[in-house]
Amino acid sequence: MYVQQQVQLKHLNTLNLNAIASHYVQIHQPHDVIEALVFAEQQGLNVLVLSGGSNLLLPQQLQALVVHLNIQGIDLLAEDENTVTVKVGAGQVWHDFVLYSTQQNWFGLQNLALIPGLVGASPVQNIGAYGVEVGEFIESVQVYDRELKQFDSILAEDCHFAYRHSIFKDQPSRYIIVSVTFKLLKHADLKLNYGDLKQAVGDELTAENLQNQVIHIRQSKLPDPKAFPNVGSFFKNPILTQNEFDKIAQQFPNIPHYPQANSNVKVAAGWLIDQSGWKGKQLGSVGMFHKQALVLVNYAEATLADVKNTYNAVQSDVKQKFSIQLEPEPVLYSEQGLIQAHSE
Ligand code: EPU
Numbered sequence: 001m002y003v004q005q006q007v008q009l010k011h012l013n014t015l016n017l018n019a020i021a022s023h024y025v026q027i028h029q030p031h032d033v034i035e036a037l038v039f040a041e042q043q044g045l046n047v048l049v050l051s052g053g054s055n056l057l058l059p060q061q062l063q064a065l066v067v068h069l070n071i072q073g074i075d076l077l078a079e080d081e082n083t084v085t086v087k088v089g090a091g092q093v094w095h096d097f098v099l100y101s102t103q104q105n106w107f108g109l110q111n112l113a114l115i116p117g118l119v120g121a122s123p124v125q126n127i128g129a130y131g132v133e134v135g136e137f138i139e140s141v142q143v144y145d146r147e148l149k150q151f152d153s154i155l156a157e158d159c160h161f162a163y164r165h166s167i168f169k170d171q172p173s174r175y176i177i178v179s180v181t182f183k184l185l186k187h188a189d190l191k192l193n194y195g196d197l198k199q200a201v202g203d204e205l206t207a208e209n210l211q212n213q214v215i216h217i218r219q220s221k222l223p224d225p226k227a228f229p230n231v232g233s234f235f236k237n238p239i240l241t242q243n244e245f246d247k248i249a250q251q252f253p254n255i256p257h258y259p260q261a262n263s264n265v266k267v268a269a270g271w272l273i274d275q276s277g278w279k280g281k282q283l284g285s286v287g288m289f290h291k292q293a294l295v296l297v298n299y300a301e302a303t304l305a306d307v308k309n310t311y312n313a314v315q316s317d318v319k320q321k322f323s324i325q326l327e328p329e330p331v332l333y334s335e336q337g338l339i340q341a342h343s344e
Contacts (some may be wrong), residue, residue: 062338090120135161
């Protein structure tokens with residue numbers, strides 16, 4: 001295990017924030033996690049697990065051990081008439097795995113094409129897009145449990161998957177995910193219910209075409225992080241009670257909304273931000289993307305303070321207009337490498 005010091009993480013986080021890590025190590029095998037944790041304990045450092053860097057906000061200086069997970073491998077564990085069970089290393093690139101699954105005629109993940117990040121991060125916020133959430137196709141998640149000091153496998157039903165949520169969000173520093181085991185279908189069951197996906201797919205009802213259409217829609221709306229550094233949707237879509245929603249809908253009848261199972265209503269954060277005048281608007285070097293107001297972009301050499309200024313201003317304008325508090329989606333870290341609450 002080789003621990004580097006004073007490592008620049010700018011190109012390891014998709015918002016391209018300048019962040020120097022006091023200590024940094026790459027992990028290639030699950031058991032290396034233990035050695036890294038022992039090192040951190042000896043040095044009195046907190047551990048920040050870095051995956052694809054596409055959902056986090058880093059301070060300029062990090063006094064912590066950054067553990068960069070680079071565990072590879074795709075192993076077919078079992079197969080029956082209808083399904084395949086596949087174990088995938090946490091360090092595999094998510095989109096590459098989706099493309100690979102489609103090539104193998106394994107079905108289910110096509111709606112989740114082109115989501116940035118690595119496989120190991122996919123269960124954490126239960127990535128979802130175009131009517132599918134990854135939790136529906138996860139059988140179990142293999143972790144190192146820092147509390148019990150042992151490797152474990154957590155069944156999907158114990159992961160408590162919900163919209164952009166799982167137990168890995170509730171107990172963020174307890175588990176280090178080393179691989180994810182998926183159960184995928186051998187017969188395509190295309191999910192076309194989201195927005196105009198059905199229209200985009202047209203008559204060519206194949207998984208490959210569905211995947212291509214999802215890629216096309218995302219590319220047309222979402223900025224490429226290489227050209228416009230970003231972390232995808234910056235805010236969660238707020239979930240309101242029916243009462244709260246009715247009040248707002250009286251005043252704003254066009255508000256895009258999606259009824260939820262428990263009679264709550266999810267509303268589109270992108271629309272709220274757009275209506276608050278923030279689509280294509282910048283404050284200093286940070287702004288909301290001109291084609292999709294939900295995506296915050298670092299247009300120059302922004303620091304975390306610049307990012308906070310912009311998103312606090314967005315939150316405050318949305319709150320003033322709609323009385324809704326937007327909650328940021330990416331994880332915010334302190335200089336000690338601990339997860340912090342976002343405050344306005
Ligand atoms: N809208 C606007 N103006 C905007 C952006 C959106 O009026 O600038 C309106 C749209 O017209 C639409 C509604 O808001 O009526 C919703 O927008 P969209 O369909 O683009 O989806 P979203 O709710 O903004 C969510 C996910 C995305 C995911 C898409 C497709 C969240 C926070 N975001 O976006 O996830 O790709 O649905 O399923 O749930 C991500 O998490 O990084 C991400 C990109």
